[in-house]
Amino acid sequence: MGVTIKDIAIKLNISKAAVSKALNDKEDISIELKDKVKKTAKEMGYSPNYFAKKLATKKSNTLGVFILGKENLKGEEYYGYKFLDGIIETAVSYAYDILVFSENKNKSYTEIIREKMVEGVIFIGVDSEDKKINSVKDLLLPISIIDFHLKGENISFLSSDSYKGVKSVIDYLTELGHEKIGIIIGGEAEISKRRYFAYKKILESKNLFHKKYVYEGDFTKKSGYEIGKRLFRKKDRPTAIFSVSDLMAIGFIEGVKANGMKIPEDISVVGFDNIGFGYYSNPSLTTVDQNPLEIGQMAVKYIMDVIENKNVNNEILIEPKLIKRKSCKKIK
């Protein structure tokens, strides 16, 4: 497997021990010889045996990333990959490698993690019904879990901060002069509830909350469409709508347009999630980006902080970003 210490020793006509000392920066060897060995090693294309080095240092310098929840998508984009960019980039900055795993019917998470000797693990896309995840508590490794709560030592919960995301929406709409701000919620889903509570709290503090502007969808595009279509008939309409998901917002826009009304001229619309297609919708959709890049970065940083014995916070909420596009209009 490429150039060895022996090859360098033969080339320079010195002992293997001397080569090894030079390459490992030991002190009982002259600086001249050290430089000479290093130069020759470089010229010959030598690189230290990766696994031997890991074994010697008893560190794998590797993190494992479980990419889960891809089974139930029907043609939809897999959101979880958006975290990978921040994960890889940050791991590289710590000189760590990333091993990726997906569902494996034959092996438990714990078996995979033990076998690969990773120093930390990140979970993406854990299903809310997943019972297997509990066993990872026994590993005593630093673990970052995105959008899923698991209590345990050195286990962190990472998510975007719903409250701040919703606040950025309301602040933007009120700046544009909107006071009648409606919401499309998504039934009993956890994230819908969190976003609705933030909406209610913020509007109440401004005396702008009205139950009649709350519309109930079910996270499908069709439910947004129906709400948009019916809205036409209502006399007292909101001037802006915040949908707790982009998909319902897109459906809503189509429903409104089906009645000959225009976006944003007749009503402003804001979504949540920044799923790719909002970029291409007509008009393009103003939305809240969960900031998956930073979530990925922080997932790695948490693990590194634990490894380096730094103080850590097990609940990491990332500030989302409002992405202003063309679906909102200034009315005052």
Next chain:
Amino acid sequence: MGVTIKDIAIKLNISKAAVSKALNDKEDISIELKDKVKKTAKEMGYSPNYFAKKLATKKSNTLGVFILGKENLKGEEYYGYKFLDGIIETAVSYAYDILVFSENKNKSYTEIIREKMVEGVIFIGVDSEDKKINSVKDLLLPISIIDFHLKGENISFLSSDSYKGVKSVIDYLTELGHEKIGIIIGGEAEISKRRYFAYKKILESKNLFHKKYVYEGDFTKKSGYEIGKRLFRKKDRPTAIFSVSDLMAIGFIEGVKANGMKIPEDISVVGFDNIGFGYYSNPSLTTVDQNPLEIGQMAVKYIMDVIENKNVNNEILIEPKLIKRKSCKKIK
């Protein structure tokens, strides 16, 4: 790092050598003792040292995947991740691990690959102007490159088969009774040309090719929109349009609708690529899926075939799949 062979030996009051023999299925040890050792090892949560094992077998059992070309996206979905599912799934079936890398300004591809001792490499998203890629030829490792040609021993080119993809579109449209089939091309871009040549050849063989039904866009949604809008005025219109990209198809649909015409009632539309948002467009877009899952699977299989000294083909064209949605209508 967890339970060792020594721990098992102490527990069973036998030698470390005996434990090792049992765990490595050597023959000079009784079956009873072998079973006892294995059972105890399992109970104690023993797993063989990953890196020690790799070092001993002189195989890293690891493939590297370079995920490139994410820099120039502006809010668009990164297509390259679609290949990862097939890559991970297939690697697992061969008991290989996947290390992922992205752009690294400080290190060349070759340095990263040598350092990590991967047995094969997959490149996703190589830029057509990338000069650095040439150096990987010297590695003499099996390499799979998706959608980018690089000549060299044990280097494969993987891509979806444009001709078969276009043929599936034309066959489908002619089955629905369409004879006036137009095309929206994307200027001088390589993939546009490939798809246009296939379209021309297939229609010519059926005596259905007419230069007047060829419309020139530039891969933007806006260019598709303009073509859709102008189409209204033409007396001799095609009854179906094939766009060489989904994005231009979506723009085209909006342009057609802006004139009060309906899809698919007034004209059928087919895209190419199966980028996520076609699933959500109105109507949902019939398109050609490049079959990234299979491309990812074959990228790993090629490397494994080289490692196992099997005969390999360095050009691997995957058959794309027509995804029938709601943008086409039977007219005869």
